[in-house]
Amino acid sequence: MRFSKTFIKTLRNAPKDETAKNGILLTRAGYIYKELAGIYDYLPLGLRVIENIKSIIRDELGKIGCEEVSLSLLQNPELWEKTGRWDDKEVDIWFKTKLSAGGELGLAPTHEEPITSLLKSYVKSYKDLPLYVYQIQNKFRNELRAKSGILRGREFLMKDLYSFTATEEELNDFYSKVEIAYKNIFDRLGIGSDTFEAFASGGIFSKYSHEFQTVTEVGEDTVWFNKDNSLAFNDEVFNDEVLSEFNCKKEDFTAKKACEVGNIFKLKFKYSEPLDLKFMNQENQNQTVYMGCYGIGVSRLMGVIVEKFADEKGLIWPENVAPFKYHLVAIGENGEKEAEKIYEKNENLFFYDDRKSVRFGEKMSDAELMGIPYVVLVSDRLLAEGKIEITKRETNEKTLLTTDEFIAKL
Ligand code: ATP
Numbered sequence: 001m002r003f004s005k006t007f008i009k010t011l012r013n014a015p016k017d018e019t020a021k022n023g024i025l026l027t028r029a030g031y032i033y034k035e036l037a038g039i040y041d042y043l044p045l046g047l048r049v050i051e052n053i054k055s056i057i058r059d060e061l062g063k064i065g066c067e068e069v070s071l072s073l074l075q076n077p078e079l080w081e082k083t084g085r086w087d088d089k090e091v092d093i094w095f096k097t098k099l100s101a102g103g104e105l106g107l108a109p110t111h112e113e114p115i116t117s118l119l120k121s122y123v124k125s126y127k128d129l130p131l132y133v134y135q136i137q138n139k140f141r142n143e144l145r146a147k148s149g150i151l152r153g154r155e156f157l158m159k160d161l162y163s164f165t166a167t168e169e170e171l172n173d174f175y176s177k178v179e180i181a182y183k184n185i186f187d188r189l190g191i192g193s194d195t196f197e198a199f200a201s202g203g204i205f206s207k208y209s210h211e212f213q214t215v216t217e218v219g220e221d222t223v224w225f226n227k228d229n230s231l232a233f234n235d236e237v238f239n240d241e242v243l244s245e246f247n248c249k250k251e252d253f254t255a256k257k258a259c260e261v262g263n264i265f266k267l268k269f270k271y272s273e274p275l276d277l278k279f280m281n282q283e284n285q286n287q288t289v290y291m292g293c294y295g296i297g298v299s300r301l302m303g304v305i306v307e308k309f310a311d312e313k314g315l316i317w318p319e320n321v322a323p324f325k326y327h328l329v330a331i332g333e334n335g336e337k338e339a340e341k342i343y344e345k346n347e348n349l350f351f352y353d354d355r356k357s358v359r360f361g362e363k364m365s366d367a368e369l370m371g372i373p374y375v376v377l378v379s380d381r382l383l384a385e386g387k388i389e390i391t392k393r394e395t396n397e398k399t400l401l402t403t404d405e406f407i408a409k410l
């Protein structure tokens with residue numbers, strides 16, 4: 001991608017009402033555009049980061065046998081009435097809209113109801129199970145406060161996976177597989193060492209659900225950790241009862257701020273019962289399907305990665321999610337010629353700052369702001385010595401190579 005050909009520009013200032021580091025840096029670096037509080041657009045570089053996160057998630061979910069769908073965002077109130085979740089007193093974050101032919105529709109805040117109802121057409125017997133179905137899709141939530149940049153959007157991207165099994169054992173087995181898949185995902189995204197599985201409130205059927213919490217000051221949740229971080233509890237379940245159940249003492253725990261990047265629930269019959277998702281078992285009896293649901297905040301993850309890695313100069317992307325591997329900077333006439341030669345070797349690897357009238361200092365500070373892992377400087381001055389300079393953004397470590405040596409590494 002050529003800087004001179006894209007519409008994005010880096011900005012000296014972010015919108016005045018943007019207070020979170022992720023919102024400020026992503027806006028200034030040209031990754032996102034803020035429409036309104038909690039409502040963001042993803043620009044070319046931001047979209048590439050989102051796509052990289054999605055690919056990692058798809059890859060890990062594929063390994064445990066999940067299949068991908070895309071469900072409509074427009075919601076039929078009848079389904080949600082059956083589970084009691086259409087009522088604004090039950091679910092207080094609905095965006096609702098009217099059909100011009102009369103009647104109401106909702107904008108999906110989540111998708112348990114439609115996926116359960118949809119599968120009624122396909123699940124008839126035990127032979128049709130198990131099923132593991134997910135999507136990576138926008139959600140709408142009329143959140144009261146949206147002040148954490150893309151960590152809390154009114155429209156945001158979620159990966160939501162639903163499991164449908166004939167037995168509780170299969171539900172439990174799959175739940176354990178998702179725990180492992182999630183660990184792999186967070187490792188590959190570079191936040192594995194700061195992300196912990198915490199016990200959280202579970203709702204009706206299982207005592208606890210689990211949340212995947214990334215420790216960060218900007219997080220809205222409080223999570224209690226024991227000394228070696230092998231046990232973690234969301235504040236909402238951290239009480240005397242839990243302490244005695246797990247046989248531990250309050251003084252061995254410390255509270256940290258954390259951001260929930262994912263969660264998993266054993267739903268059992270919570271939705272399959274009211275929506276009547278049944279199957280014929282091996283004894284020819286009608287039985288209700290066991291369900292689980294498993295979320296990951298995809299756009300929130302992008303914000304968490306920013307919060308974890310950025311420094312005072314700007315963004316820093318782990319290689320697996322970076323929009324490009326190299327930020328190629330051309331300075332001077334020979335620099336430009338040589339940079340073109342490098343760029344043409346593999347355009348997919350380079351964000352190429354080929355802008356003509358921009359000075360060296362500005363190009364380098366833009367590169368620092370934009371956070372691509374390696375800055376490749378191709379300047380007249382360095383070429384006079386036969387070299388180009390590669391700087392690792394994260395550590396500022398510099399290497400001098402000849403163009404041929406560098407191209408051989410690509
Ligand atoms: P939170 O407690 O942060 O509001 P939640 O319990 O409402 O999250 P779910 O409804 O289970 O979360 O959604 C699944 C995942 O989607 C969450 O773990 C989180 O990572 C992400 N998520 C939830 N709400 C938002 C939001 N408003 N903006 C961005 N991501 C969100």
Ligand code: MG
Nearest residue numbers: 093141143152
């Ligand atoms: Mg919420």
